[in-house]
Amino acid sequence: MKFLKAISIWMLLVSVTAVTAQHSHSDGHDHGQAAHHAKVMESDNTFHSESLYQVPTLWMNQNGEEVQIQDFAGQPLIVVMFYGKCTETCPMLIQRTWKLYSSLSEETQEKVHVLAVSFDYKNDTPEALKKYAEYEQLDLPGWNFVTAGQTDIRQLAALLGVQYRERSDGHFDHSNLITVLDKFGNISRRIEGIIGDLNDDLKFIESLVQ
Numbered sequence: 001m002k003f004l005k006a007i008s009i010w011m012l013l014v015s016v017t018a019v020t021a022q023h024s025h026s027d028g029h030d031h032g033q034a035a036h037h038a039k040v041m042e043s044d045n046t047f048h049s050e051s052l053y054q055v056p057t058l059w060m061n062q063n064g065e066e067v068q069i070q071d072f073a074g075q076p077l078i079v080v081m082f083y084g085k086c087t088e089t090c091p092m093l094i095q096r097t098w099k100l101y102s103s104l105s106e107e108t109q110e111k112v113h114v115l116a117v118s119f120d121y122k123n124d125t126p127e128a129l130k131k132y133a134e135y136e137q138l139d140l141p142g143w144n145f146v147t148a149g150q151t152d153i154r155q156l157a158a159l160l161g162v163q164y165r166e167r168s169d170g171h172f173d174h175s176n177l178i179t180v181l182d183k184f185g186n187i188s189r190r191i192e193g194i195i196g197d198l199n200d201d202l203k204f205i206e207s208l209v210q
Helices: 002-025 089-102 126-135 150-160 199-208
Strands: 059-061 077-082 113-118 143-147 164-166 172-174 177-181 187-192
Touching (some): 059 126, 077 089, 077 150, 089 113, 089 199, 113 150, 126 143, 177 199
Parallel strands (some): 077 113, 113 143
Antiparallel strands (some): 059 143, 164 172, 177 187
16 A cells, blocks of 8 residues: 555655646746736646645644644645736735635634645745734634745646746746635645635535534
8 A cells, every 4th residue: 555655656756746846837937927916827727636645745834833734634625726926816815815714614624724825935944924914913823824845836737737937036926816626635625816705615614614
């Protein structure tokens, strides 16, 4: 069984590396882009369909603690990708994630965690993420603002179908996507954009814990 699991993880990472390599070729700086306006990129519909529990990445959260996605096994997980320096869509995306989470019943909130993953591995250190979480008043139990190495971040983005690229000014063009994993680590729902009704999404998440 351990051998089969190792093969499964290897195949998963090989497939993600291939997708990452394809995206990397198109991730050059866009010098024609306006200096202070991020471009919203569409989400990739070819996101991976296997359990994300197989990904062995060790993330570091805002409290300096190591976190793996498989740590949340058995419960739904809300995943969102952002970066701390963003002054445009990221604050709205994070607040939309908060609205989604805070609108759940108290019983469901106790069974759901949030993983907010930064694109900006250079600047979003655990200390910076701590300040960001405190500023957004989201340094809460069950909320992990995390960082890792560039390759690990790109692999997760490829798995989720999130596209992003760093610009010459240090900001990022990126998809605005909230992803819900079920208790098995499978992608069960994708919420795109920073506006729109969340009622159906709330009902769906509530159904995952019943």
